[in-house]
Amino acid sequence: MAETLEIRWHGRGGQGTVTAAKVFADACLSGGRYVQAFPEYGPERSGAPLRAYNRVSSKELRMHCPVLKPNIVVVVDATLLDGIDVTEGALDDAIFIINSSKDPRELREKLKAKPTQKVFTVDATKIAIDCFGRPMPNSPMVGALAKVSGTVSLDVILEDVKKSFGKKFSQKIIDGNLEAVKRGYEEVREG
Amino acid sequence: MGKVVAVTGNEAVAEALRQVNPDVCAAYPITPQTDMMQRFAVFANNGKVKTEMILVESEHSAMSACVGASAAGGRVVTATSSQGLALMWEILFIASGSRLPIVMPVVNRALSAPLNIHGDHSDAMGARDCGWIQLWSENAQEAYDNAIQAFRIAEHMDIRLPVMVCLDGFIISHSIERIEYLDDELVKNFVGEYKQLNPLLDVEHPVSYGPLILPDYYMEFRRAQAEVMTKVADVVLDVAKDFEKISGRKYGLFETYRLDDAEIGLVILNSAAGTSKDVIDEFRSKGIKAGILKPRLYRPFPYKEIGEVLKHLKAVCVLDRADAFGASYGPLFMDIASSIYPYKDKPILINKIYGLGGRDYLPEHAELVLNELVEIAKTGKVKTFKEYIGVRE
Amino acid sequence: MKLKGWKEVNPGAVITEAGSALKFKTGSWRAFRPKWIEENCIQCLFCWIYCPDMAIKVKDGKRAEFDYDYCKGCGICALECPGKKGNKAIVMEEEGK
Amino acid sequence: MATPLSLKELSKKEVLLTAGHRMCSGCGAPPVVKMVLLASDYPVVASNATGCLEVSTCISEYTAWKIPWIHNAFENAAATLSGVETMYRSLKKQGKIDKEIKFIAFGGDGGTYDIGFQSLSGAMERGHDMLYICYDNGAYMNTGIQRSSATPFGADTTTCPAGSAVPGKLQQRKDLTRIMAAHGIPYVAQASPSHWSDLMKKVRKALEIKGPKFMNIIAPCNRGWRSRTDDAILLSRLAVETCYWPLYEIENGVTRITVKPKEKKPLIDFLKPQGRFKHMFSPENEWMLKQAQAEVDKNWERLLKEEEFTKLQEETKE
Incomplete structure (x- = not known):
C-alpha cells in the first residue's frame, strides 16, 4: 500500500455509496492508520450521480479537499460509465473497481484505461440480491475494495460491517450483508 | 490513550458535549450544525446525559433561553451556524455583556444572499467582536478538544465569558476522520463541577440581571469587559497545559x-x-x-x-x-x-x-x-x- | 455621590443588592401632595393596594402616614378613597402650600 | 397556608417591588406587578421584557426588585424565562435545589403581542411551568406612544395619528388572550387592577397549575391615553364595566366570566376621559364610535355564548 491511499467512489444517491465509504474508513482504522471519508457535498437526491472519497494513511491526514488524483476509483453503478469520466485525474497506476457482470477486459476498453492501470469487476448488484434480496451494491463493493486495496483483511471488514449495522437492523439483514461483503471480497476479478 | 474512532466533526463535538454533560441545552436545527444537536438530543432522550433540552422555536430564542439558563446558575450549551448565528446577534452581546459562560459550537457556513449552506467563515467573522471568545479548529480532533477546553475557559472565575468553538461546515462537520476520544472520567474531572456566580435561582439572595445603564456608567462597564479580554490568553494557555496532561495534545493561542x-x-x-x-x-x-x-x-x-x-x-x-x-x-x-x-x-x-x-x-x-x-x-x-x-x- | 470607576463595577452589571431602588427618592417628582385625614379613614386599604409607588405605610394591617420620600403625587389614592359618609380621607393639595 | 386575600392580611406581607422605581406618576403597571407578587406565597423568579416597567425598575445600581429578576431583551422575556425554568428543573432533578419556585414573565403589549409573540408562543407550546403576564397599555409607551397590535381601534398614537386623511388606528386590536387560549394551555385569563381580588385569585390559581399560563392585564398609561394621573384604576374599572376588557378565564378549555357588570355601560364612558379618542367624538367621526361599540358588543356576546357552550360541554362530559 502507498503511504497515502486516495479513493474516489462514484455512485448514485440512495445506493449507500457514502455509507460504504464510511464503513471502509472505519475498517481501516485498525493498525493505527489515519482515515477520512466524506461525500461531495451538495443536495443529495435519489438517483443523482455523486462522488464520495476516502483517504487512508499511516501518517496524519491534513488535506481537507476532494481527492483529485485517486489511487483507486470505485464505480458502484456501471451505468454511470456512459455519462461520467470516472478516469479523471486517476494516477497512472490507478485501480478501477466496477460493479458489473461484464468481463473486466470489456470495461477496460470502455474506460480506455492505460496499460499501467488495472481494472477489476465484481457483480455486486447480483451478489446483493442473492444475499439479502435488495439491489444495494455497497456491501459487496466494500468487500471488493478491501481485497483489491489490500488494506484490510476479510475478518476485520466483516467485524466492522457487523458493528456499523449495530442494532438498527434485523439479524437476517446483517447476516445477508456480511455474506455480501464476503462474496464481494472473493468474487472480485481482474481483467 | 483513549478510544480511536472514525467520526464526523459534528459527531465528535456531540460526544464532547455528552462527556461534559451540561445542565441545559437549547437546540434549533440549521444546516450544517443540525446533526450535532440531533446527536446530542439522542443522548438526552436515552438518559446518557442529565441535560434538560429546550427545543426552541428559533435561534434567537435558543440564545435567549441560554442567557436565562446560564444566569439561573448552571452549565449551558447550544450550537448553530450561519443564519442562525446571525439571528442570535442581538443576544450574543447580552450573553457576553452579562458575563455568562455559555459554550456554543459554531459550524461555519456562508451567509445569505444568495442562499448557500456550505462552509465559509462569514458567520463567525460577522460575530467576531460581540464579546465572545472564539476558538477555531482545523479538524474534528481540534473541534472535540476545543469544545472540552471551552468550558474551562468560559467558566474560569477571572473570565466568565461565552465561548464559540468554530469548525468548518461540511468539510469538518460532515467528514469522517480518525480522532481520539478521551475517557469520560478524564473529561468529567477536567471540566470539573460548575461554579455558580450570582445565580438567579438563589432566592435567598435575589439579584437583578440586565439593568438599564445610563451614560454615567455605560463606559465603565464596557471598560471592565475589555479588561476581562486581556486575561483570556493566559487562561487559554493554562487550560491547554492541563489538557495536554490528559490528552498528550498540545495547544497554544x-x-x-x-x-x-x-x-x-x-x-x-x-x-x-x-x-x-x-x-x-x-x-x-x-x-x-x-x-x-x-x-x-x-x-x-x-x-x-x-x-x-x-x-x-x-x-x-x-x-x-x-x-x-x-x-x-x-x-x-x-x-x-x-x-x-x-x-x-x-x-x-x-x-x-x-x-x-x-x-x-x-x-x-x-x-x-x-x-x-x-x-x-x-x-x-x-x-x-x-x-x-x-x-x- | 462619588461615581465608581471601572474597576469597581459589578461583573456583567448584575445588581446584587435587592431593592436598592429604595435609595432613590422620587418624592421630588411631586407637584400635588396627598393629605391623610385620619378621622375619615375606614381602613379599607384601597390606597395601599392601588398606590403605584408603594408610598403608603402600613403597620399591623393598619394604614399609617404617607411616605413622602417616594410619593409622586399622582392622586390615585385620593380618587379611589371611599372616605366616610361622603368625606374623603385623602385630599390632594398643591405642593409647598 | 396561603395568605388570605384580604387587604389587611396582604398588607402585612412585604411588597417585593419597592418604592424608588421610576415609573411615571400614576402609572397603572406597578399596581399590577404589586398585586401579582403579593398573590404568590411562593418564591418567584421573574423575567422582564424591555419596556417601561423594565427600564424604570432597574437602572444603574438601583433595582426595585426584591426577587431574582432578569431582563434580557425586548422580544424574549418568555424564551429567557423558559431557560431559567429549565435550569431549575435540571438542578432540581439533580438534587441541587429543593425549593418550590414559581416563574413569572412580565412584558408590555409591544413585547408580548408584537415583537415577543414568537418567543411567547414557543415557550407556551413547549409547556414550561411559568406564568406569562402581559401588562397591556395598548401602545409602545416606552418609546413614545407608537401603535402596537394591542392599540384599540380609533386610537390616536404617534405612528397612527388622528390626521385629516386617516383618523387614527383603523384596525381592531389583536385578541391575544384568545390566541393564547388557542395554544391549548391549561390556564388563560384577563384581569384588571381595578378588580384586585379577582386579579390576585387568578394569579393564585395560575401558580397552582403546572404548565404554561397566560394572563392579560390592562394597565392604563395616562401619558399614552392622555388622561389624568389619578385615573388609572378608574379607567381600568370602566374598561371592565363597558365590557371593553371583560374579566374572564379559560381553564382547561372552559370559559368563565369572573366579573359580569350589573349594567353594561356604553363604551363612550371608557373612551371619553381619554385624549387618544378625542377625535372620535367629532361629528364626522361618529361612525368610529359606532364601529368601536359594535366590536365590543360582538365580542361580549361571543364571550357569553362561549361561556355557556363550554360549560354545557363540560357538564355533558360529566
Whole structure:
C-alpha cells in the first residue's frame, strides 16, 4: 500500500455509496492508520450521480479537499460509465473497481484505461440480491475494495460491517450483508 | 490513550458535549450544525446525559433561553451556524455583556444572499467582536478538544465569558476522520463541577440581571469587559497545559508550522490550514523556506504574540474565507496587519479571499499563493494586495 | 455621590443588592401632595393596594402616614378613597402650600 | 397556608417591588406587578421584557426588585424565562435545589403581542411551568406612544395619528388572550387592577397549575391615553364595566366570566376621559364610535355564548 491511499467512489444517491465509504474508513482504522471519508457535498437526491472519497494513511491526514488524483476509483453503478469520466485525474497506476457482470477486459476498453492501470469487476448488484434480496451494491463493493486495496483483511471488514449495522437492523439483514461483503471480497476479478 | 474512532466533526463535538454533560441545552436545527444537536438530543432522550433540552422555536430564542439558563446558575450549551448565528446577534452581546459562560459550537457556513449552506467563515467573522471568545479548529480532533477546553475557559472565575468553538461546515462537520476520544472520567474531572456566580435561582439572595445603564456608567462597564479580554490568553494557555496532561495534545493561542526560519508564510484558519501544510512540505522539499500560522484563539486576538512570530518574515499572505464588504481587506488580514503594525521591519502582506460558500480550497491554490510570495520576497514588489482566488473571471 | 470607576463595577452589571431602588427618592417628582385625614379613614386599604409607588405605610394591617420620600403625587389614592359618609380621607393639595 | 386575600392580611406581607422605581406618576403597571407578587406565597423568579416597567425598575445600581429578576431583551422575556425554568428543573432533578419556585414573565403589549409573540408562543407550546403576564397599555409607551397590535381601534398614537386623511388606528386590536387560549394551555385569563381580588385569585390559581399560563392585564398609561394621573384604576374599572376588557378565564378549555357588570355601560364612558379618542367624538367621526361599540358588543356576546357552550360541554362530559 502507498503511504497515502486516495479513493474516489462514484455512485448514485440512495445506493449507500457514502455509507460504504464510511464503513471502509472505519475498517481501516485498525493498525493505527489515519482515515477520512466524506461525500461531495451538495443536495443529495435519489438517483443523482455523486462522488464520495476516502483517504487512508499511516501518517496524519491534513488535506481537507476532494481527492483529485485517486489511487483507486470505485464505480458502484456501471451505468454511470456512459455519462461520467470516472478516469479523471486517476494516477497512472490507478485501480478501477466496477460493479458489473461484464468481463473486466470489456470495461477496460470502455474506460480506455492505460496499460499501467488495472481494472477489476465484481457483480455486486447480483451478489446483493442473492444475499439479502435488495439491489444495494455497497456491501459487496466494500468487500471488493478491501481485497483489491489490500488494506484490510476479510475478518476485520466483516467485524466492522457487523458493528456499523449495530442494532438498527434485523439479524437476517446483517447476516445477508456480511455474506455480501464476503462474496464481494472473493468474487472480485481482474481483467 | 483513549478510544480511536472514525467520526464526523459534528459527531465528535456531540460526544464532547455528552462527556461534559451540561445542565441545559437549547437546540434549533440549521444546516450544517443540525446533526450535532440531533446527536446530542439522542443522548438526552436515552438518559446518557442529565441535560434538560429546550427545543426552541428559533435561534434567537435558543440564545435567549441560554442567557436565562446560564444566569439561573448552571452549565449551558447550544450550537448553530450561519443564519442562525446571525439571528442570535442581538443576544450574543447580552450573553457576553452579562458575563455568562455559555459554550456554543459554531459550524461555519456562508451567509445569505444568495442562499448557500456550505462552509465559509462569514458567520463567525460577522460575530467576531460581540464579546465572545472564539476558538477555531482545523479538524474534528481540534473541534472535540476545543469544545472540552471551552468550558474551562468560559467558566474560569477571572473570565466568565461565552465561548464559540468554530469548525468548518461540511468539510469538518460532515467528514469522517480518525480522532481520539478521551475517557469520560478524564473529561468529567477536567471540566470539573460548575461554579455558580450570582445565580438567579438563589432566592435567598435575589439579584437583578440586565439593568438599564445610563451614560454615567455605560463606559465603565464596557471598560471592565475589555479588561476581562486581556486575561483570556493566559487562561487559554493554562487550560491547554492541563489538557495536554490528559490528552498528550498540545495547544497554544495559535499553531505555527515550519514558521521559525521561514521567509514566506501563509496565515489561514481552520480546515484549509491542513491542506496548506502538505503544500508547505512540498515547497520545503524544494528548498523554499515557507511556513504557516494558524490562529486558534481568534477572539481575543493575540496581536502581540502573533506579531512576534510573523515579524521576521519577508512576505506573508493572509487567506480569508470571508470578505468584509467595503473594507479594503478580509477580517483576518486586518487583524494580522494590526499585529505587525508596531514593527519597523515587517513582512509585506497580501490578502486572498478563498473558499466562499464551500468552494474547494485545493493544494494548487496554496501553490499559487506561495509562488507569488516567493516572487514578492525576491523583488519586494506586489501586483495586487487583495484578490479573490479560485473564482471564475 | 462619588461615581465608581471601572474597576469597581459589578461583573456583567448584575445588581446584587435587592431593592436598592429604595435609595432613590422620587418624592421630588411631586407637584400635588396627598393629605391623610385620619378621622375619615375606614381602613379599607384601597390606597395601599392601588398606590403605584408603594408610598403608603402600613403597620399591623393598619394604614399609617404617607411616605413622602417616594410619593409622586399622582392622586390615585385620593380618587379611589371611599372616605366616610361622603368625606374623603385623602385630599390632594398643591405642593409647598 | 396561603395568605388570605384580604387587604389587611396582604398588607402585612412585604411588597417585593419597592418604592424608588421610576415609573411615571400614576402609572397603572406597578399596581399590577404589586398585586401579582403579593398573590404568590411562593418564591418567584421573574423575567422582564424591555419596556417601561423594565427600564424604570432597574437602572444603574438601583433595582426595585426584591426577587431574582432578569431582563434580557425586548422580544424574549418568555424564551429567557423558559431557560431559567429549565435550569431549575435540571438542578432540581439533580438534587441541587429543593425549593418550590414559581416563574413569572412580565412584558408590555409591544413585547408580548408584537415583537415577543414568537418567543411567547414557543415557550407556551413547549409547556414550561411559568406564568406569562402581559401588562397591556395598548401602545409602545416606552418609546413614545407608537401603535402596537394591542392599540384599540380609533386610537390616536404617534405612528397612527388622528390626521385629516386617516383618523387614527383603523384596525381592531389583536385578541391575544384568545390566541393564547388557542395554544391549548391549561390556564388563560384577563384581569384588571381595578378588580384586585379577582386579579390576585387568578394569579393564585395560575401558580397552582403546572404548565404554561397566560394572563392579560390592562394597565392604563395616562401619558399614552392622555388622561389624568389619578385615573388609572378608574379607567381600568370602566374598561371592565363597558365590557371593553371583560374579566374572564379559560381553564382547561372552559370559559368563565369572573366579573359580569350589573349594567353594561356604553363604551363612550371608557373612551371619553381619554385624549387618544378625542377625535372620535367629532361629528364626522361618529361612525368610529359606532364601529368601536359594535366590536365590543360582538365580542361580549361571543364571550357569553362561549361561556355557556363550554360549560354545557363540560357538564355533558360529566
